[in-house]
Amino acid sequence: MQKIERNQIIKWGILGTGKIAEQFAEQLVKIKAAKLIGVASRQFENAQKFCQKFEGVKAHNSYESLCQDIEIDVVYVSTPTHMHSYHCHLVLDANKALLCEKPFTCSYDEALAVIRKAQQKQLFCMEAMWMRFNPCIQMAKQAIDENKIGNIRTLHAELGYQKDPNLLDTRLKGRGASLAFGCYTVSLVIYFFGKPDTVSSHIIPNSQGGDETGALLLNYPDKVASVFYSEGATLSNKVSIYAQEGSLHIDDSFINAPSLDIVSLKDIQSRSITERLQIRLNRIFNKINSIINHGNSVNKYNNIGFRSEAEEVIKCLYLGLLESKTMPLNETLSTHHILDRILIY
Template sequence: MAEAVRWGIIGTGKIARAFANALKEVPGAVLAGVASRSQDKAEAFGAEFGAGASYGSYEALVQANDVDLVYVGTPHPQHAENALMALRAGKGVLCEKPFTMNLREAEQVATLARSKRLFLMEAMWTRYLPAYLEVKRILASGEIGTARQIVADFGFAAAFGPEHRVFNPELGGGALLDLGIYPLSVAAGLLGPVSEIRAQAVMGPTGVDVQTGFTLKHAGGGMSVCSCSFLARSPAELTVAGELGQVRMNTMFHRATSVTVKLADGSERTIETPYLGNGYVHEIVEAQRCWREGLLESPAMPVGETLALMGVMDEIRRQIGLTYEADRPR
């Protein structure tokens, strides 16, 4: 069996719990430690998931000798600070999306990782799912012709109070960073780099976007039309169309278990694409593969692409008038 990879988790919220659950199903993965700003929360989380150690500070975890890779699962505005802390301690990092609050922060993290020659990867878990990989295979085969257009949406009715994370600007709230990044990342992964951007939004009472739509031109000549919403429960499907037909990642595209191909000749077929566990298993397997092979980033989600997409979101936010504390000049 391959050498075990010893994970440390920073954060004990919902996303960290999903990650810890997935770790249990990954061969060769060990939860060496978990950290919270509260010792009690860290110990409760650690006991539930069988962590080797529980720390009452993030600093203590990143300094631990028995941690190889650190998963950053804290609120959005803390991502850059926590990733930099782990990298300075010599640890590889898997950082939850959105990678950081803006491109400036993302470049700081990437520069440090490269200078120290440490592994760095954005935890865009949908880019490793079987459904996404099957769509890439279908596009490469030419079955639907050249991919020309993507239509993708992700929305739900967020019945939370204004203090909730998704509406709170101090916690990086807003539909774009929370939901819009999913269709954006998949569209760019399938159609290539973004060359032009047009965006509109509905802003909520707390000052963050509650519904955003953006149209993208891609360097390869294709276009994508994407939307995200905290106001409407949308189909959450993604369809790629070419001159010979279309392929759809069935509801919900970010956790699709099948894809359907429809061709101009009237034929149709559905391919089952089940994923392992809660879906996070696939990104963990990839991160471990890269770490064991001494890679500094994942070929499936290279750091350069993460930086490019942060730049796209910066421009979308500029067009819709959405700023955060992290955007203030330093």
């Protein structure tokens, strides 16, 4: 990988032309410090079609061809989960920095092999866990770290969308909703509280032998987190945290959080804290919108996490970091470790 100078334009490539790749690209092209250089598909027409939406982007007829493009600094892998491991190795073997969609791989072992290769080759690597870069999630993390609501006792998070059982992904090596949705809930708990001491779980299997619905308890000496995930039912998709001096609530859908409510019992004017946060959020979004969206955003919160995660990659590359402090690789591994064990508990 070529040396990155601070403030140089970071040149991106995208592997895969699915709907998530398109949503990511729409946000990426709004970043002044980023340039989308190439998009690769297994079928050239798909890459060409994708490129029609983004001016000046080169269509590649294979993933290998994109990875060999010497202009590209970093590749975003947005292929189906069962292909992540293979495509991550392809990117790293070509000496490019790597941002890979969630869940990082299908298992802990696959994740470890990719991360080891990135570390051996001194290449930046990050799981594209966009949820962590949402401003509401960031502010919730700050409130927790600053003990704004006192000692936390419980967290409850739910993420689930009902899926047509005929459309279940048969390629996930015996896994199911834990990879699609469970990864978000576990990653969130680890982000807020670190790795749990123990985990207990109950799952309802799907017709492929994977998990259709699951409930996990992530246990800490002084608190407990319960998370539900499902492909069999649409859940509340919210997060609530209760503590000795207040509570914190992240609205539906917490992975693309539209709002955060902090109720502090320490402050009798807790509502005003909520309002202040809301005002701060509005200020941030208005500023961002006026710079890059020309103030036309329909939902000002929508998909902000994609843009912020791409900005994080750029910041890390400028600083010469090999991983992000917000989405560190050991937390990707911890998430996979827990997800792996769900099916055997």
